[in-house]
Amino acid sequence: MSQDYPALLVIVPLLSAFIISAAGWVNKRLCFPLSVAALSVSAYSCIGLLLRVLNEGVVHYRLGGWPPPWGIAYYVDYLNGLVLCVVSVAALINLIATKKSIEQEFPEKTGPFYTLYVLFVTGMLGITVTGDAFNLYVLLEIGSITGYALLAMGDEDRAPLASLNYLYMGTIGACFYLLGVGYLYIVTGSLNMVDIAHILPGLYQSKAVTAAFIICMVGVWIKMAFFPLHAWLPNAYTFAPSAASSLIAPLMTKVMIYVMIRLILTVFTPAFAFTTLAVSHYIVWLACIAIVMGAILALAQHDLKKMLTYIIVAEVGYMVGGAWLGNRAGMTGAVLHIVNDALMTLCAFLVVCNIVYKVRGYAFADLKGLFAKMPFTMGAFVIGALSIIGVPPTCGFFSKWYLILGAIQAHHYDFMVALLFSSLINVVLFFRVFEIGFYEPFSDHEGHEHHSAVMAEAPLSMLIPLYIVTAGLILAGLYTGDIVNHIIRFVIPEGFI
Amino acid sequence: MGDLVQVVIAKYNYWIYITLMMIGLYAMIAKNNLIKKIVGMNIFQTAIILFYISIGMKKGGTLPIVEHGHGAHHHAVHAADYINPLPHVLMLTAIVVSVATLGVALALGVKVYNRYNTLEEDEILAQIRKK
Numbered sequence: 001m002s003q004d005y006p007a008l009l010v011i012v013p014l015l016s017a018f019i020i021s022a023a024g025w026v027n028k029r030l031c032f033p034l035s036v037a038a039l040s041v042s043a044y045s046c047i048g049l050l051l052r053v054l055n056e057g058v059v060h061y062r063l064g065g066w067p068p069p070w071g072i073a074y075y076v077d078y079l080n081g082l083v084l085c086v087v088s089v090a091a092l093i094n095l096i097a098t099k100k101s102i103e104q105e106f107p108e109k110t111g112p113f114y115t116l117y118v119l120f121v122t123g124m125l126g127i128t129v130t131g132d133a134f135n136l137y138v139l140l141e142i143g144s145i146t147g148y149a150l151l152a153m154g155d156e157d158r159a160p161l162a163s164l165n166y167l168y169m170g171t172i173g174a175c176f177y178l179l180g181v182g183y184l185y186i187v188t189g190s191l192n193m194v195d196i197a198h199i200l201p202g203l204y205q206s207k208a209v210t211a212a213f214i215i216c217m218v219g220v221w222i223k224m225a226f227f228p229l230h231a232w233l234p235n236a237y238t239f240a241p242s243a244a245s246s247l248i249a250p251l252m253t254k255v256m257i258y259v260m261i262r263l264i265l266t267v268f269t270p271a272f273a274f275t276t277l278a279v280s281h282y283i284v285w286l287a288c289i290a291i292v293m294g295a296i297l298a299l300a301q302h303d304l305k306k307m308l309t310y311i312i313v314a315e316v317g318y319m320v321g322g323a324w325l326g327n328r329a330g331m332t333g334a335v336l337h338i339v340n341d342a343l344m345t346l347c348a349f350l351v352v353c354n355i356v357y358k359v360r361g362y363a364f365a366d367l368k369g370l371f372a373k374m375p376f377t378m379g380a381f382v383i384g385a386l387s388i389i390g391v392p393p394t395c396g397f398f399s400k401w402y403l404i405l406g407a408i409q410a411h412h413y414d415f416m417v418a419l420l421f422s423s424l425i426n427v428v429l430f431f432r433v434f435e436i437g438f439y440e441p442f443s444d445h446e447g448h449e450h451h452s453a454v455m456a457e458a459p460l461s462m463l464i465p466l467y468i469v470t471a472g473l474i475l476a477g478l479y480t481g482d483i484v485n486h487i488i489r490f491v492i493p494e495g496f497i
Numbered sequence: 498m499g500d501l502v503q504v505v506i507a508k509y510n511y512w513i514y515i516t517l518m519m520i521g522l523y524a525m526i527a528k529n530n531l532i533k534k535i536v537g538m539n540i541f542q543t544a545i546i547l548f549y550i551s552i553g554m555k556k557g558g559t560l561p562i563v564e565h566g567h568g569a570h571h572h573a574v575h576a577a578d579y580i581n582p583l584p585h586v587l588m589l590t591a592i593v594v595s596v597a598t599l600g601v602a603l604a605l606g607v608k609v610y611n612r613y614n615t616l617e618e619d620e621i622l623a624q625i626r627k628k
Binding site: 137138141145148149152157160161163164167168171172175178179182185186 | 525534538541542584590594602605608612621628
């Protein structure tokens with residue numbers, strides 16, 4: 001059983017999606033427990049796998065028993081073991097937390113929604129676990145296509161168009177990745193990541209390899225919304241149903257950053273990416289622009305959800321910049337920030353989900369008096385916000401610490417300044433929200449101001465998962481040392497300064 | 498000039514796929530109509546499918562089916578005589594993906610049309626701005 005964890009974590013949700021779809025026709029109430037069961041099996045396998053990796057080292061799994069490079073192989077090492085755990089646990093928590101919100105927003109469509117939800121998670125887990133470059137493309141498209149559909153289920157006026165724009169950009173991104181894999185296949189004749197890494201060193205001077213790397217990178221950047229290519233993200237995430245945005249916002253961009261790091265570290269090796277190509281400085285500068293622009297655009301927004309989406313754009317800049325600093329501290333910061341940012345984004349979007357459930361809006365005007373009305377939700381929001389700003393002991397502080405350390409070691413003071421600038425802007429952003437929520441009196445829809453707002457908190461089934469995530473933020477901060485020493489240290493290959 | 502023609506002709510498959518890809522990209526960026534953008538997207542995907550198909554090709558190669566394969570005794574198979582089937586098989590999957598994407602895109606187009614009664618992007622944006 002435990003030998004088959006790598007296959008189980010993808011196949012169980014994949015097959016369950018069809019069962020859930022069928023069960024939706026019989027009785028809609030069956031869908032939720034089935035989805036929880038499927039994602040629990042995935043999460044259990046992911047945690048089991050990470051523990052196995054910690055004890056035994058890299059886990060190899062051959063699908064159908066075919067040896068690589070002919071068959072598809074799954075490799076689980078420290079990097080994707082960690083990302084798998086984050087993805088599966090975040091998806092499971094979000095599923096439980098948003099049950100009521102889904103029932104409120106589209107009571108008729110819960111069956112299709114859960115089907116797409118589980119398929120999306122299948123795609124994300126598959127991208128993370130696979131060791132085959134083409135298989136990654138297929139799973140990426142499974143994740144993306146279900147993502148387009150999930151996002152389009154939101155606001156009837158805006159969501160379909162926003163999702164269609166995302167679809168155009170996302171398809172270009174995935175096609176670029178596929179094209180890059182095609183170039184790699186021409187020069188190496190292989191699709192297996194480890195096999196490609198063995199063949200490539202003799203071919204580093206080949207123009208086709210350079211082309212493959214750049215095309216793959218551009219494709220992945222479109223998918224992760226790296227600054228000049230971010231235009232699809234804010235609208236698509238803002239107008240989506242709250243349950244879908246709190247699923248996709250934490251996972252999609254973070255998994256794509258994992259893919260970028262995987263391409264740098266495993267497929268092309270750091271020697272090629274940092275030494276032969278010598279483009280890392282330019283990419284770090286781009287990341288600085290991404291961080292600054294993401295922060296400034298966030299400042300210009302008038303509603304909470306859109307503000308958070310621009311913060312995601314800035315956070316993507318953190319991780320891309322950290323990975324391309326080309327030193328141990330920067331890469332540690334980038335990998336740590338994948339974990340932390342997934343948790344922070346999940347926390348912030350779950351708060352939005354609770355607010356929308358009670359107030360039916362997420363504009364700043366709707367947040368008036370919320371600290372009196374929903375004290376527990378807003379309490380979690382304060383902790384999430386402090387983590388995004390980077391206040392110890394929340395986890396956001398520690399990944400930022402490593403990123404700044406990496407920036408100083410690489411003499412990239414521009415990156416350090418961009419990080420500090422964005423932290424300052426985050427302070428302004430979140431304290432503006434606190435101020436509205438705390439001091440401005442609650443007004444009902446007729447415009448009458450109630451000074452003593454009645455407490456109307458979200459149900460416990462939404463609050464408890466939110467507080468689990470919030471506790472996760474603090475625990476991930478307190479145990480940063482363990483995560484770095486026992487997991488991330490082994491992600492980074494020897495010889496990395 | 499003669500050299501250039503030689504280069505173009507020797508690698509004509511790459512030139513064709515790049516041209517098609519750019520046509521698709523142009524349509525997605527410049528066209529105002531949502532359906533035309535979707536068509537551009539499909540051209541873009543098809544260009545990459547053609548690229549993969551063409552890299553499996555070999556001069557003088559034949560279908561990768563080994564004659565009297567079943568029950569026949571050991572007979573040498575010259576890999577050079579057969580075109581490479583792997584890129585073609587990969588593209589079966591990519592075609593399925595592109596059909597699925599097209600389906601989702603058209604469905605979203607229908608939803609947009611039902612809401613705004615137009616598929617021209619500038620008219621839709623004008624209606625959104627008016628609200």
